[in-house]
Amino acid sequence: VVNVGDDLVLHGLTICPDLDTITYTLAGLNNDELGWGLRGESWRVMQELEDLGGESWFRLGDRDLATHLYRSERLRQGATKTEVARELAAHFNLAVALLPVTDDPVATEFLTTEGRLTFQDYFVRRRHDIVVSAIEIVGAAEATLSASARAAIVNADRLVIAPSNPLISIDPILQVPGVRELIRERASDVIAVSPLINGEALKGPADRLMRELGYETSVLGVADFYEGLVGTWVIDEADRAHADDLRARGVSVEVTTTIMADPENARRLAKVITS
Amino acid sequence: VVNVGDDLVLHGLTICPDLDTITYTLAGLNNDELGWGLRGESWRVMQELEDLGGESWFRLGDRDLATHLYRSERLRQGATKTEVARELAAHFNLAVALLPVTDDPVATEFLTTEGRLTFQDYFVRRRHDIVVSAIEIVGAAEATLSASARAAIVNADRLVIAPSNPLISIDPILQVPGVRELIRERASDVIAVSPLINGEALKGPADRLMRELGYETSVLGVADFYEGLVGTWVIDEADRAHADDLRARGVSVEVTTTIMADPENARRLAKVITS
Numbered sequence: 438v439v440n441v442g443d444d445l446v447l448h449g450l451t452i453c454p455d456l457d458t459i460t461y462t463l464a465g466l467n468n469d470e471l472g473w474g475l476r477g478e479s480w481r482v483m484q485e486l487e488d489l490g491g492e493s494w495f496r497l498g499d500r501d502l503a504t505h506l507y508r509s510e511r512l513r514q515g516a517t518k519t520e521v522a523r524e525l526a527a528h529f530n531l532a533v534a535l536l537p538v539t540d541d542p543v544a545t546e547f548l549t550t551e552g553r554l555t556f557q558d559y560f561v562r563r564r565h566d567i568v569v570s571a572i573e574i575v576g577a578a579e580a581t582l583s584a585s586a587r588a589a590i591v592n593a594d595r596l597v598i599a600p601s602n603p604l605i606s607i608d609p610i611l612q613v614p615g616v617r618e619l620i621r622e623r624a625s626d627v628i629a630v631s632p633l634i635n636g637e638a639l640k641g642p643a644d645r646l647m648r649e650l651g652y653e654t655s656v657l658g659v660a661d662f663y664e665g666l667v668g669t670w671v672i673d674e675a676d677r678a679h680a681d682d683l684r685a686r687g688v689s690v691e692v693t694t695t696i697m698a699d700p701e702n703a704r705r706l707a708k709v710i711t712s
Numbered sequence: 713v714v715n716v717g718d719d720l721v722l723h724g725l726t727i728c729p730d731l732d733t734i735t736y737t738l739a740g741l742n743n744d745e746l747g748w749g750l751r752g753e754s755w756r757v758m759q760e761l762e763d764l765g766g767e768s769w770f771r772l773g774d775r776d777l778a779t780h781l782y783r784s785e786r787l788r789q790g791a792t793k794t795e796v797a798r799e800l801a802a803h804f805n806l807a808v809a810l811l812p813v814t815d816d817p818v819a820t821e822f823l824t825t826e827g828r829l830t831f832q833d834y835f836v837r838r839r840h841d842i843v844v845s846a847i848e849i850v851g852a853a854e855a856t857l858s859a860s861a862r863a864a865i866v867n868a869d870r871l872v873i874a875p876s877n878p879l880i881s882i883d884p885i886l887q888v889p890g891v892r893e894l895i896r897e898r899a900s901d902v903i904a905v906s907p908l909i910n911g912e913a914l915k916g917p918a919d920r921l922m923r924e925l926g927y928e929t930s931v932l933g934v935a936d937f938y939e940g941l942v943g944t945w946v947i948d949e950a951d952r953a954h955a956d957d958l959r960a961r962g963v964s965v966e967v968t969t970t971i972m973a974d975p976e977n978a979r980r981l982a983k984v985i986t987s
Contacts, residue, residue, distance in 0.1 A: 449784030485778030503760030509724030
């Protein structure tokens, strides 16, 4: 069940960065050097666009662009984001279903010292280097949880909250009406992997944003944020000292290496989560 | 003053084939081998899109795509087609102003034996190989002649009607309210180059369409179509026999080689037109 709060329309194209990044990564096509986009990417269009004086701060590779052209045309034909995600997953031979939490428009926005910023303006253009006083998930309250995302949350053997940024990758999912309640009902089946290790995010602004928005930057702060939703916490060896504090809150705790430095480590972590 | 009846939205992108073709050609960047698009083009995005199962019948090269991304984003920012055309012309160092006849949406459509077809569906997908019973310039009657196109028509030293397809490249311009009247008032300053030579179009379906829609397929048929709008006709040596018939209608006639087989011939024709 994937966040769509990062989605944007740029150059007339509907771009779904979270869906695409997960799709490319699961397909083994992610660009390790860049940390985003596709392997073996080329930049012909972006180079020309830059020459034209167009908006080129959001880098779109030639291969990646095909995904956005495809999605944009399918949406215009009346397909939903859910249907397009299914088509792309089939094309890339993914074994799992990637479900946008909603087919309605949702936009994560940041109130900052320089005013309101869109997600990509904050994240890419400003490289998340600006003080945030509040995050708003515009449209979330009016959005409808998609039927397939609902069915997945209700019927899955267990629910895993990935070690993504709680405030900007997971919260836009939780804020869609119904999601938080459905997860709460199944809290004993919910396993969350802490996105903070020793108080820090491996990448991205999770620690900084939590601090700026008044959360403790530790596994305990993250646990506060997910209060009532999680049955089992998976934390890193580095945070072993917090295990008893967590257990005192009535949750199970697994301590392991949570850094997915390579596929082998990722596999090991997945085994802990699914065992 | 350029036709926008061919314009389309595809993959979320606003594409203006006539404006772009003229821009690329005047910039000396046209792809002679293909007969459309840009020189030195590559097809990375289109190849990927085809692999994805996307709509790939309308071929968009990587360099060309940058133009469409640029225009689409500028239009979304509130710019007009006229402004974007001016920006692109400046980028490509064009010495002339290319003016979309209107900033409003206009769509040339074809009534055929297989129903109503959009311009590109007729022209590109069906390769104009289908019987047409009528052409409709949807939106033309409600469109507003742009201020700069109006000024150009009113103030130009002379008006040249290019040897384009009268029915689908020139008529969508003439059907915008005001254009026909403004040109008629200046008919003595209007020079038209016949698009038919010996009853045939050099390329494209002009002759076939004229026949199907009941026009004589000759310079006389074309002259009938532009009745009252033209002061001087430029016809090819091959049509010298029609010169007196044309003159009998009260217009001047220049007979010359009108095939622009190479830049030298094009230059020579331009000299005849501007002398």
